Amino acid sequence: xxxxxxxxxxxxxxxxxxxxxxxxxxxxxxxxxxxxxxxxxxxxxxxxxxxxxxxxxxxxxxxxxxxxxxxxxxxxxxxxxxxxxxxxxxxxxxxxxxxxxxxxxxxxxxxxxxxxxxxxxxxxxxxxxxxxxxxxxxxxxxxxxxxxxxxxxxxxxxxxxxxxxxxxxxxxxxxxxxxxxxxxxxxxxxxxxxxxxxxxxxxxxxxxxxxxxxxxxxxxxxxxxxxxxxxxxxxxxxxxxxxxxxxxxxxxxxxxxxxxxxxxxxxxxxxxxxxxxxxxxxxxxxxxxxxxxxxxxxxxxxxxxxxxxxxxxx
Amino acid sequence: xxxxxxxxxxxxxxxxxxxxxxxxxxxxxxxxxxxxxxxxxxxxxxxxxxxxxxxxxxxxxxxxxxxxxxxxxxxxxxxxxxxxxxxxxxxxxxxxxxxxxxxxxxxxxxxxxxxxxxxxxxxxxxxxxxxxxxxxxxxxxxxxxxxxxxxxxxxxxxxxxxxxxxxxxxxxxxxxxxxxxxxxxxxxxxxxxxxxxxxxxxxxxxxxxxxxxxxxxxxxxxxxxxxxxxxxxxxxxxxxxxxxxxxxxxxxxxxxxxxxxxxxxxxxxxxxxxxxxxxxxxxxxxxxxxxxxxxxxxxxxxxxxxxxxxxxxx
Numbered sequence: 306x307x308x309x310x311x312x313x314x315x316x317x318x319x320x321x322x323x324x325x326x327x328x329x330x331x332x333x334x335x336x337x338x339x340x341x342x343x344x345x346x347x348x349x350x351x352x353x354x355x356x357x358x359x360x361x362x363x364x365x366x367x368x369x370x371x372x373x374x375x376x377x378x379x380x381x382x383x384x385x386x387x388x389x390x391x392x393x394x395x396x397x398x399x400x401x402x403x404x405x406x407x408x409x410x411x412x413x414x415x416x417x418x419x420x421x422x423x424x425x426x427x428x429x430x431x432x433x434x435x436x437x438x439x440x441x442x443x444x445x446x447x448x449x450x451x452x453x454x455x456x457x458x459x460x461x462x463x464x465x466x467x468x469x470x471x472x473x474x475x476x477x478x479x480x481x482x483x484x485x486x487x488x489x490x491x492x493x494x495x496x497x498x499x500x501x502x503x504x505x506x507x508x509x510x511x512x513x514x515x516x517x518x519x520x521x522x523x524x525x526x527x528x529x530x531x532x533x534x535x536x537x538x539x540x541x542x543x544x545x546x547x548x549x550x551x552x553x554x555x556x557x558x559x560x561x562x563x564x565x566x567x568x569x570x571x572x573x574x575x576x577x578x579x580x581x582x583x584x585x586x587x588x589x590x591x592x593x594x595x596x597x598x599x600x601x602x603x604x605x606x607x608x609x610x611x612x613x614x615x616x617x618x619x
Numbered sequence: 620x621x622x623x624x625x626x627x628x629x630x631x632x633x634x635x636x637x638x639x640x641x642x643x644x645x646x647x648x649x650x651x652x653x654x655x656x657x658x659x660x661x662x663x664x665x666x667x668x669x670x671x672x673x674x675x676x677x678x679x680x681x682x683x684x685x686x687x688x689x690x691x692x693x694x695x696x697x698x699x700x701x702x703x704x705x706x707x708x709x710x711x712x713x714x715x716x717x718x719x720x721x722x723x724x725x726x727x728x729x730x731x732x733x734x735x736x737x738x739x740x741x742x743x744x745x746x747x748x749x750x751x752x753x754x755x756x757x758x759x760x761x762x763x764x765x766x767x768x769x770x771x772x773x774x775x776x777x778x779x780x781x782x783x784x785x786x787x788x789x790x791x792x793x794x795x796x797x798x799x800x801x802x803x804x805x806x807x808x809x810x811x812x813x814x815x816x817x818x819x820x821x822x823x824x825x826x827x828x829x830x831x832x833x834x835x836x837x838x839x840x841x842x843x844x845x846x847x848x849x850x851x852x853x854x855x856x857x858x859x860x861x862x863x864x865x866x867x868x869x870x871x872x873x874x875x876x877x878x879x880x881x882x883x884x885x886x887x888x889x890x891x892x893x894x895x896x897x898x899x900x901x902x903x904x905x906x907x908x909x910x911x912x913x914x915x916x917x918x919x920x921x922x923x924x925x926x927x928x929x930x931x932x933x
Binding site for chain 1: 768769770771772773774775776778802803804805806807808809812813833834835836837839840842843844871874877880881884885886914915916919922923924930931932933
C-alpha cells in the first residue's frame, strides 16, 4: 500500500453541521474549510442545497461553494436532494454532486419524502442537466446508497435491493454509486461482501467511495475492510461531528483525525499533514464551543518516532 | 468465517483494575467474573501475582483464581512478572500463565525493573517449574511481547528485536508468544506484518493471541487485521477499562462489548450472548461507580433485525 493515494472526503461542513442545532457562521465555515484544505485534505463536502427552512445550518451553501472553489486543488462536493438543489449546485460550480437514495424506502420517505421511483426520476433529470453543461465544467454525479447496510426502521436491508438500486442509479446517469452506512450497522465482513457485489454489477470504477459511521465503534475496522476491497475515497468528519438526524439512534461519523492517522501510519498517501489537521480542531471548537469533538488520536498524540510520509514500524 | 471460533480473552479484572486507583472488593470481582463467564466469555485474565505493595488492586488474586476455577469451561488466566508469581499461579491452579517481556528494554526496566536477559532467565525457571507439575495440571505458558508495536519511551521498536525475543521466549520453554500493543501505536498494516513475521519464526500454532489497545481509536481495525492473519484469541476489557500504567500517555483497552459485537456481526462464534454481556456493565458500574466505562455498542444497541448466531445482512 506504500504511497497509494487514498482520498479522505471531509463531510463535517455538511453531514456534521446538519446534525447539530447550532448555526456555524459563514466566515467560520470558510475558515474551517480553508484550514482543512491547507492541512492537505483534497475533497470536502461543503454543504447541501436544501431549503433553508429544513436545514438552516446549511442555508449559506451557495456562498460556501463559491468560496471553496477558490482553493486550488480542492474538490468541492455537495449533497442535493432533488433537481432544484442540483441546479443550484451546477450554478455555483460544485465539482461533485451526490444525490442520496435510501435503499430502505421507509427511510427514503422519512428523509426526503420520496419513493425510490421518484428519486430515480430526479436523478435522471439531474444527469440530463449535467449533460447540458459545457464539457469541462460538468460536475461528477454520485448516487449515494444510504442505509445500504441496514436501517433503523426496516432492519436488515437485502443485498439484492442494494444491487438493483445501484444499477438503476447508473442507468439514470450517475457516474458512480457510493455505499453509505447511514445507521452505523455495518460490520467488516458485510462491507467486503457488499462492495464486491456492487462492483460486480456496476464495475470497479463506478464504486470507489464509502460513507461509514462509527455508531458501534466499528468505523475504522469497516474503513479498513473497504480499503482492502479497493475503495479509494473514505468519508469522515472532523471531530466525528454528525451522523444522520433522520435515523433515530444513529450517530457518529468516523473521526477524520483517527482515519488520517490510520492511513498515514499504514503508509497510504492522503496528502494530509497530521499536525496541521489536528490544529483544525481549534478552528471548529472556537466556532462551536458547545459541540463535543470526538477522536482518540487528538488526545493520545502521534506515536514517538512517527515520521510523516512513511509507514510506522516498517 | 461463519462459525469459526474466536476467543475473546477478558482482561478487565487484571489489566483494567491494575490501571485504576480504586480497589474493587473481592466479592465484586467474583460477581464480575461469574457474570461475564455466564454471558459466554470463555477466557478471563483474572489477576496478576505481583507484590500487594506494588498493585494492591490485585492482592486477592489467589482467592480470585480459586474462585474462577470453579466456573465450568472457563480458562483462568493470570499474569506473573517472575518465578515467585508463577509459583503462586501454579499453586492456585491457573490454566494459563503469561509472563510479559517488553521488547523495549527501557520499558522493561521501567515496568518490572529487569533486563531482557533477566526476564528470559525467569521465563526458563517458570517453564521448568511447569514441567515439574503432574501431566494434566500443567498451565499453558505464554510469553507476552509487550511494546511490540512501538514504545512511548524508545519510539519505533525494530521488528528484528521482536523476532529474536519471540525465538528466545520459545527457547526458554514458552508454549506460545503473544503480541501486545502496550502503547496503542499499532496500525493494521503493522499488525499484519508482525504477525506474519513472528509466525514465520515460531510457527502459526505458537502465535495465536494478540493484546491490542484502542489508544488512537484503531483497536478494532487492528483486531480485524489480526483475525485475518489467523489470530484466534483477542484480548479486550469490559468497558475498555485499563491500559498500561507504566507507559505514559497510553491508555485504553479494546472494549469487549464492541469487539464481541463486531465478531458476532461478522459471523464468528465467540460463545457470547451480547445482551447478557452488555448487562455485565451494571455489575462493574455498581462496584466502581466512579470509573468511566467506554464503548459505542452499549449506547447504540444492537442493529434492528440482528439475530444472535448469524452474520448480519448476509
